[in-house]
Amino acid sequence: MRIIAGKYAKRNLFTLKSQKTRPTSDKVKESLFNSLGQFFSGGQVLDLYGGSGALAIEAVSRGYDHAMIVDINYQAITIIRKNVALTKEEGRFDVLKLSSQAALKKFDHSEMKFDLVFLDPPYAKQRIAADMKAMLDRRLLNQGAIIVAETDEATALGEVEGFVKFGDHHLGKTIIRFYRKES
Numbered sequence: 001m002r003i004i005a006g007k008y009a010k011r012n013l014f015t016l017k018s019q020k021t022r023p024t025s026d027k028v029k030e031s032l033f034n035s036l037g038q039f040f041s042g043g044q045v046l047d048l049y050g051g052s053g054a055l056a057i058e059a060v061s062r063g064y065d066h067a068m069i070v071d072i073n074y075q076a077i078t079i080i081r082k083n084v085a086l087t088k089e090e091g092r093f094d095v096l097k098l099s100s101q102a103a104l105k106k107f108d109h110s111e112m113k114f115d116l117v118f119l120d121p122p123y124a125k126q127r128i129a130a131d132m133k134a135m136l137d138r139r140l141l142n143q144g145a146i147i148v149a150e151t152d153e154a155t156a157l158g159e160v161e162g163f164v165k166f167g168d169h170h171l172g173k174t175i176i177r178f179y180r181k182e183s
Contacts, residue, residue, distance in 0.1 A: 001013045001025070001026060001052065001054055002026060003054075003057060003058055003061050004026060004030050004033070004058060005033070005038065005039075005058075005061065005062055006039065006058070006060075006061030006062040006063065008057065008060075008086070008087050009061065011086050011087075013052055013057070013083045013086070014052065014083055015079065016051065016052060016073075016075055016076055016079045025174075027171065028171050029054065029058060031169055031171055032055075032148060032150075032169070032176050033058060033059075033062065035167060035176075035178060036116075036146065036148075036178075038062065039062050039063050040059070040062055040064050041063055042063065042065045043065060043114075043142075044064070044065065044066055044068070044112070044113065044114045044115050044116075044142075045059045045060065045064045045066065045068070045114065045115070045116045045117070045118070046067070046070070046107075046112075046116070046117045046118070047067060047068070047069045047070065047117075047118040048070050048104075048117065048118065048119055048121075049070070049100065049118075049119065049120050049121045049122070050069040050070055050071040050076060050077075050095070051071065051079075051080075051120065052076070052079050052080060052083055053069045053079070053080035053083045053093075054083070055118045055148075056068075056069045056093070056118065057083055057084065057087060057093070059116055059118075060092050060093065061087070064115070064116065065092065066093070067093050067094075068096065068103075068107070068112070068114075069084070069093060069095050070095075070096045070097075070098055070100065070103040071096075071097065072098065072100075077095060077097045080095050081095055100127060100131055101134070104134050104135060104138055104140065105138075107138070107140050108138040108139075108140065112140060113140060113141060113142045113145075114135075114140060114141055114145055115141075115142050115145050115146070116145065116146050116148070117135065117141070117145065117146070117147045118148050118150075119131055119132070119147060119148070119149045119150070120148075120149075128149045128151065128157055128160075129157065129160050132160050132162070132163060133160070133162070136161075136162040136163075136181070142181075143181065144180060144181060144183075145180070146178065146179070146181075147163065147178070147179040147180075148176060148177075148178055149176070149177045149178075149179065150174060150176050151174075151175050151177070152173055152174065152175070153170070153173050153174070153175055155175070157177060162181065162182055163179040163180065163182060164179065164180050164182055165177060165178065165179050166178050166179070166180055
């Protein structure tokens with residue numbers, strides 16, 4: 001796995017050798033970012049189930065200002081920190097060892113707001129709709145914020161109140177769904 005484009009392009013990333021995480025393949029990541037517009041001019045990113053941190057690092061590489069990367073697994077946090085160090089711009093990232101619920105509560109108290117959010121929980125723990133609702137309730141999303149939700153093909157995830165679904169991609173057994181916060 002590597003950074004595909006932008007400032008940190010072609011850097012190889014570390015991955016966790018475990019069944020607890022499911023790294024997003026380079027093919028899926030490339031399709032995802034092609035759908036988003038490839039390059040960006042600032043903004044805040046949240047990767048709520050960081051795994052290796054690859055999605056958030058790719059987003060910052062392509063022009064976002066800063067990323068919060070959250071994971072509850074100690075080994076994943078170690079890998080994320082190693083990958084963030086590869087950027088040589090550690091100040092553009094915050095890595096937190098918290099559950100998704102604890103992280104959202106923490107962001108609420110610090111008045112954080114995000115422009116792009118990655119929700120890629122382990123398939124056995126689908127929390128996407130609940131996390132999206134919590135972000136709305138806590139007002140953690142800027143106007144026009146985009147949610148990228150990655151699931152397996154067996155996971156049903158339709159309309160989510162407060163969001164407009166504007167696309168999805170089927171890549172093998174992976175489905176990526178794109179949502180935008182309603183005005």
